Amino acid sequence: MANISTVKQLVRLCRDAQVTLFIWGIHGIGKSSVVRQVAEESGIGFIDFRCAQIEASDLRGMPDRGSDGRTHFLPPADLPASGEGILFLDELNRASQDVLAAAFQLVLDRRVGEYQLPPGWSIVCAGNFSEGDYHVTELDPALRDRFLHVTLSRGSKTFREWAVWMSENYPESALEIVDFCGINLQHLEPRIREELGFQITPSRRSWEMAARILQACRAGKYPKRICTEALAGLVGRSLAVAFSKHHLPVRPEQLIEDGL
Template sequence: MKASDLTKGLMALVEQKVPTFLWGAPGIGKSSIVKEIALSKNIGFIDLRLALMDPTDLKGIPFYDKESHTALWAPPAFLPQSGEGILFLDELNSAAPSVQSSAYQLILDRRVGEYELPEGWAIVAAGNREGDRGVTYRMPAPLANRFVHFELEVSVDDWRDWAYKVHLDSRIIAYISYKNEHLFTFDAKNESKSFATPRSWEYVANILKSNIDTSLLLDTISGAVGKDVAVGFLSFIKVMNKLPDIEAILAGNIEHYSEEVDVLYALSSGLVSAYLQNPSEENLENLLAYTLKMKSEFAVMIVQDLQRNSITMEHSQTFKKWVEKFAYLLN
């Protein structure tokens, strides 16, 4: 399931407090999706990495109660005590079976030991698939049956929408637009430690922001996304030197048009990124006017990217001309 569709379904299930399990390969944004849902609903979010826990971490520590002459469990302070939110049990199927047993009680009964999960909190869990080279334990059928299961797939379109919203380096957006297959290169049969994922491309963005010596750039980026992808990306960056002045295009002061495909991918992503960071009616008119003379597939890609980022343009006279020219490609 694509991230955009999964988000809609997950929001509805969180509202009804239905336990949900997200399956997917490493680094594709499972935890990020759940966290963004909590932020959008303005509710709490607690991320528990169960693979790092012991059974007593969830159940608490036993102590002797003098008044009742019984052993009670002191619940952990990190579990929610009130309010609303999402309790995210990450790496559930990577946790030891004894930890899964404690989680099972929490999921089934919404309580463990002396602790009871507040009514306003929903439970969402996640884990890697058994064939993803991670340490996993087969989930017991009774536990699996307590969840609604979704498998998250990698979608380039969804990733591009997210990348524009967080203002990821436009060179990375351009490269993935040009080389879709390099967004996610994980192969369970390949023993390589480095491979491209949405998460590792975030690392690349941070590497590009750093002051690392250019002589170390290839090796460093290779450590994030793998050697072949790093070579392709750094070669693509050189294309950026061929781009016309993006700010001048938005200002309506340039009419330079390229026919090179790699340049057009870089230019299209650069124009969208620049506009989203400095939106105005004048910039929109100039941008739309520029797309009228671009290759059709890139003109459509720019407009669709703007629309997916909630930019309205139906009121624009230039957009009406754009529709007359390119509408046949949208059907």
């Protein structure tokens, strides 16, 4: 589980590494706000699709007869055509099956139908837990394996960051709300078990994404804890911790080459 600052750094890291981030959390915790803040701070575009409220044609486009007499899909005007930015697919696990199919084609291939996502754009997805009153679709294990998963924590772990954000954006009215909710965090949001409902396990694909993450971590000089958190979202936390403590053995040839 991660606080707001950690999730924001993971959004940036995944964008650098060209890995798709999947943010999990309870409804209303601010998943879209966090991603929007990263886009604004980076000076890039932001497009928000609420997958539970759209149809497949909103991603795939509408069919039209082309000059060749064949059916072509007209790309939706809401999808980016150029520039740089983050395309945010929210409530992905509450989408209908046809929307899921279109969304995953976009995530996996960076294209859907005849539409191609511009190179300067990255994708971030988000979903709600399967606990409580949420009506969600369980994602196929092969599809889950395409993401780096992180949980945006509720309660005390993110309360201070939320309080600062509220005070900055609503200086005249936030103090009373922050004080009231701070007395008892049950006033802030429902108590729901923050469990993914599945176990993050390694695969050759996830280790390949881990290699891209490590390259981006070193190039961007990200803190080690962020790199470990990212690896945990790809191969599981126990393996991520073990890997972070792993050191390559020193070969005799290397000592000779280094003049030691």
